[in-house]
Amino acid sequence: MNHLPQAWGRPRDDVYGQYNSAYLPSSHHNPTTHTQSPIVTGTSVIALKYSTGVVIAADNLASYGSLARFTDVHRLKPFNRKAIVGFGGDVSDMQYLTRLLKGLDTQENYADGSVAEVDSDGDEVEGEEKPHMSAKNLHAYLSKVLYKRRTDFNPLWNALLVAGLDEDDKPFLAFADLLGTTYSSPSLATGFGAHLAQPILRRVVPDEKASEKLSREDAVKAVRECMKVLFYRDARSMNEYSIAVVDREGMKLKESEKLEGQSWAFAEGIKGYGTQTV
Amino acid sequence: MTSIGTGYDLSNSVYSPDGRNFQVEYAVKAVENGGTAIGIRCKDGVVLALEKLVTSKLQKKDANRRIATVDRNVGIVSAGLLPDGHHLVSRARDEASSWRSTYKAPIPVTSLADRMGAYVQMYTTSSGVRPFGVTAILGGWDAETEVDVDGVVGKGPSTGAGGKTKGAKEGGAYLYMIEPSGAYWGYYGAATGKGRQAAKAELEKLDLDPKKGATISLEEGVKEAARIIYVAHEESKDKEFELEMTWVSAVSGPTKGKHEEVPKALREEAERLAKKSLEGEDEEDDGKMEE
Numbered sequence: 284m285n286h287l288p289q290a291w292g293r294p295r296d297d298v299y300g301q302y303n304s305a306y307l308p309s310s311h312h313n314p315t316t317h318t319q320s321p322i323v324t325g326t327s328v329i330a331l332k333y334s335t336g337v338v339i340a341a342d343n344l345a346s347y348g349s350l351a352r353f354t355d356v357h358r359l360k361p362f363n364r365k366a367i368v369g370f371g372g373d374v375s376d377m378q379y380l381t382r383l384l385k386g387l388d389t390q391e392n393y394a395d396g397s398v399a400e401v402d403s404d405g406d407e408v409e410g411e412e413k414p415h416m417s418a419k420n421l422h423a424y425l426s427k428v429l430y431k432r433r434t435d436f437n438p439l440w441n442a443l444l445v446a447g448l449d450e451d452d453k454p455f456l457a458f459a460d461l462l463g464t465t466y467s468s469p470s471l472a473t474g475f476g477a478h479l480a481q482p483i484l485r486r487v488v489p490d491e492k493a494s495e496k497l498s499r500e501d502a503v504k505a506v507r508e509c510m511k512v513l514f515y516r517d518a519r520s521m522n523e524y525s526i527a528v529v530d531r532e533g534m535k536l537k538e539s540e541k542l543e544g545q546s547w548a549f550a551e552g553i554k555g556y557g558t559q560t561v
Numbered sequence: 562m563t564s565i566g567t568g569y570d571l572s573n574s575v576y577s578p579d580g581r582n583f584q585v586e587y588a589v590k591a592v593e594n595g596g597t598a599i600g601i602r603c604k605d606g607v608v609l610a611l612e613k614l615v616t617s618k619l620q621k622k623d624a625n626r627r628i629a630t631v632d633r634n635v636g637i638v639s640a641g642l643l644p645d646g647h648h649l650v651s652r653a654r655d656e657a658s659s660w661r662s663t664y665k666a667p668i669p670v671t672s673l674a675d676r677m678g679a680y681v682q683m684y685t686t687s688s689g690v691r692p693f694g695v696t697a698i699l700g701g702w703d704a705e706t707e708v709d710v711d712g713v714v715g716k717g718p719s720t721g722a723g724g725k726t727k728g729a730k731e732g733g734a735y736l737y738m739i740e741p742s743g744a745y746w747g748y749y750g751a752a753t754g755k756g757r758q759a760a761k762a763e764l765e766k767l768d769l770d771p772k773k774g775a776t777i778s779l780e781e782g783v784k785e786a787a788r789i790i791y792v793a794h795e796e797s798k799d800k801e802f803e804l805e806m807t808w809v810s811a812v813s814g815p816t817k818g819k820h821e822e823v824p825k826a827l828r829e830e831a832e833r834l835a836k837k838s839l840e841g842e843d844e845e846d847d848g849k850m851e852e
Contacts, residue, residue, distance in 0.1 A: 378712035
């Protein structure tokens with residue numbers, strides 16, 4: 284069945300010819316389109332809170348359906364020193380949100396704050412102004428944008444993670460998606476990551492208390508392990524990814540990390556894999 | 562050349578018999594009463610400085626920043642009616658934002674100056690409005706490195722964005738000054754406000770013309786800008802003032818292409834040298850008088 288209203292109740296096209304919408308009132312020349320479907324998409328984004336910050340990672344692939352189309356796509360977008368957003372879902376909607384956030388960041392920079400940035404010892408950092416927006420503020424803003432678009436039946440087809448520090452410089456991590464759904468947890472993942480990576484991350488960090496005890500090294504190790512698992516099992520993933528760590532001292536973003544320690548040895552024991560001629 | 566514009570000076574946009582819009586000329590008077598503002602185009606950036614005359618002892622020091630940022634890499638300082646200056650900056654920000662929205666790239670400083678000039682000129686064409694009571698000095702740096710398109714996904718072609726001449730040097734420092742008439746020119750050194758005569762004389766003494774091979778570095782520019790403001794302040798000796806200075810450098814320089822306030826330490830050093838240089842001049846003068 285053709286679900287679009289303009290296809291119902293009219294005389295048949297093959298008998299009477301295609302309907303000419305120019306005869307409709309001017310406000311109805313172009314039919315209203317509603318929910319779209321995503322075209323070029325990114326897969327999972329995963330993130331984990333640790334004692335003094337957050338680790339977030341996403342692979343560098345943008346798929347065109349089942350085609351692994353673009354392999355140099357960076358889906359982790361830094362906002363300011365305190366926040367980074369990882370996008371899954373439609374890439375053109377990711378671009379729209381990136382541009383929107385850039386404009387927001389420029390506007391925030393105009394405000395006459397003059398509040399000096401304070402480092403972990405409590406001393407003022409020379410020449411640095413405290414960013415006005417924390418990761419928490421950014422997540423609130425994005426949630427509102429996404430929910431508004433869903434209410435207009437014109438969603439931004441993404442599932443995103445906002446990672447960084449809140450106003451008190453404590454680790455912050457939250458999720459938002461095309462429906463306007465939001466939630467927060469010490470470990471989060473979008474897409475396939477929610478099924479494949481979350482169980483692993485939850486074993487490492489079952490609750491907030493465990494997250495406050497976790498070291499940076501262990502957090503990065505867990506995230507890298509999950510990226511490997513996702514490459515094994517997610518058919519729309521890639522072996523190259525971006526990973527970022529945000530803490531009080533700043534943000535480190537690495538954009539061309541390769542997966543290490545993969546084992547495809549199991550293939551030897553299965554018919555049809557590898558160099559078998561069965 | 563002041564003359565009485567009797568009868569032709571009551572309405573904006575009205576020509577006098579000798580072809581002048583007197584309201585615009587009176588607007589210039591408002592600018593001449595304001596604190597001195599200067600801009601210096603250096604080899605690797607632009608410095609903007611402002612003599613902020615303190616109107617009340619109750620105002621917090623280092624608050625009430627008046628040199629505004631447009632987008633990331635452009636600064637505007639204005640002399641004259643403050644609210645008019647704010648409005649002009651607000652429009653400049655809108656222009657920069659709309660350029661970015663269309664072209665997905667930052668607005669070139671030349672284009673921004675052009676749009677601001679056109680906007681200011683519009684206020685000289687209707688008797689329902691009055692001309693802007695500010696002269697704005699616009700300083701910025703167009704990036705010399707390849708700048709990614711907004712929201713860029715992937716690497717793009719290996720040759721970068723199209724339409725480039727091979728081997729040509731991109732970007733650079735730009736300094737413009739827009740007057741209440743809407744006229745604007747590019748400058749190596751610009752000054753406006755009460756102490757502009759003294760400031761211009763000092764600026765001319767500096768070698769700033771790159772075509773003649775002489776330019777100054779940003780650090781020198783900061784020191785000179787502070788000194789020139791102190792010299793220009795002699796016009797308003799009886800009032801207290803605060804020095805506000807900002808700078809934009811190349812992407813490879815201290816501000817990484819962004820328009821920022823000059824760091825406190827550098828500014829205080831420049832002020833110290835400026836005061837010393839003024840005292841030096843006073844001693845010279847005293848010496849001459851004794852002779």
